Amino acid sequence: MGTVVEEMNTIDILDTAQYVVDKDGKQTAVLLDLASWHALRRLLEELAEDTNLGELMAAVEDDEKLDSEAARVAYQAYLKEATG
Numbered sequence: 001m002g003t004v005v006e007e008m009n010t011i012d013i014l015d016t017a018q019y020v021v022d023k024d025g026k027q028t029a030v031l032l033d034l035a036s037w038h039a040l041r042r043l044l045e046e047l048a049e050d051t052n053l054g055e056l057m058a059a060v061e062d063d064e065k066l067d068s069e070a071a072r073v074a075y076q077a078y079l080k081e082a083t084g
Helices: 010-015 034-059 068-083
Strands: 018-021 027-031
Antiparallel strands (some): 018 027
């Protein structure tokens, strides 16, 4: 059950907001249509992924760095061990 999510930016999403007001006219809640809700969730998930990636990159910042040839050799050794 896939949902097609329209590309919306934060301003587009906020522009669709409808406010629920109490008897005194005080705003008490916000309503979003489903397309805006799905777009907001997608944006928040992307933000979380970006944060997680940044944390992972920081965690390995001081790890050993390999040049391309050393990385190729290490990867071939890994493949050989994994399949051998």
